[in-house]
Amino acid sequence: MKISVEDFFNSQSVTWGDQYQSQKAFKSRKTIALHFASRFQDGSKILDFGCGSGEIAEFLSHKNLQVTGCDANQKMLDLAKKRENQNFTCFQSSLPPFPLEPRQFDGIYSLSVFEYLDDPNIFFREFSRILKPGGTFLFTVPDMRDEFRIRETKQAKLARNPVVRVFLKFFQFLEKYLFTFGISLSKFREFPLIGRAFVQYEVFKFLNISKNRFSPSKWKQLGEDCGFDVESIPNSNGPLLTLVFINKVGS
Numbered sequence: 617m618k619i620s621v622e623d624f625f626n627s628q629s630v631t632w633g634d635q636y637q638s639q640k641a642f643k644s645r646k647t648i649a650l651h652f653a654s655r656f657q658d659g660s661k662i663l664d665f666g667c668g669s670g671e672i673a674e675f676l677s678h679k680n681l682q683v684t685g686c687d688a689n690q691k692m693l694d695l696a697k698k699r700e701n702q703n704f705t706c707f708q709s710s711l712p713p714f715p716l717e718p719r720q721f722d723g724i725y726s727l728s729v730f731e732y733l734d735d736p737n738i739f740f741r742e743f744s745r746i747l748k749p750g751g752t753f754l755f756t757v758p759d760m761r762d763e764f765r766i767r768e769t770k771q772a773k774l775a776r777n778p779v780v781r782v783f784l785k786f787f788q789f790l791e792k793y794l795f796t797f798g799i800s801l802s803k804f805r806e807f808p809l810i811g812r813a814f815v816q817y818e819v820f821k822f823l824n825i826s827k828n829r830f831s832p833s834k835w836k837q838l839g840e841d842c843g844f845d846v847e848s849i850p851n852s853n854g855p856l857l858t859l860v861f862i863n864k865v866g867s
């Protein structure tokens with residue numbers, strides 16, 4: 617089964633923002649964003665790369681930061697646009713170079729985006745170009761040391777089983793078919809049997825596109841190769857690994 621990142625987030629866009637109300641994992645992104653914000657003075661220029669529907673960017677724009685959002689997905693971006701204000705604007709792009717002047721950002725953050733990128737290096741280099749010397753780039757990716765991620769790795773292996781692949785093909789067909797009538801599979805989430813099968817299908821789809829599941833030291837190496845100093849790697853503390861890179865270029 618091959619799923620595109622775009623298709624996946626098209627279907628997720630409808631309910632993405634709701635997850636900030638209900639899920640602990642989403643609330644923790646706000647906490648990470650707040651820590652990030654505390655590094656900057658009022659009026660600092662910040663890029664939210666992969667801003668999704670713009671919840672976090674809007675949140676930080678109310679903390680006296682000038683936030684620019686960027687996302688590849690038009691549906692997500694349409695939702696983010698509704699949140700634009702004096703301190704928050706956003707644009708669509710999926711690949712560097714971005715239409716942005718060099719050395720203009722004090723900080724860049726990217727929450728749960730880098731695992732989906734085909735070539736993270738291209739983005740690291742671009743961020744090094746648009747960040748001021750000494751500027752901070754913070755991002756989160758799956759922490760492969762965490763129990764939850766270890767279980768996911770086992771599930772990803774299961775997705776290669778021939779029987780499971782038939783199940784996935786069937787759901788993929790069903791999803792496309794219902795979509796032609798404007799019906800989303802997620803509507804059946806609460807149904808007793810099909811609901812559980814749907815949730816499992818969503819997990820397999822997610823694991824298919826969440827592909828950059830590197831160790832902390834590999835991320836560190838990639839960052840260093842692209843012109844960043846890497847702040848110390850935190851101990852495993854849940855499913856999200858937060859890394860902080862400092863732009864060496866020009867400093």
Ligand SMILES: C[S@@+](CC[C@H](N)C(=O)[O-])C[C@H]1O[C@@H](n2cnc3c(N)ncnc32)[C@H](O)[C@@H]1O
Binds near residue numbers: 666668709
């Ligand atoms: C898991 S969501 C995270 C959204 C947001 N950062 C948040 O925490 O709510 C991943 C986002 O990354 C975006 N994305 C994936 N690949 C991208 C790319 N190449 N360029 C820009 N955005 C991308 C997706 O469209 C999606 O909105």
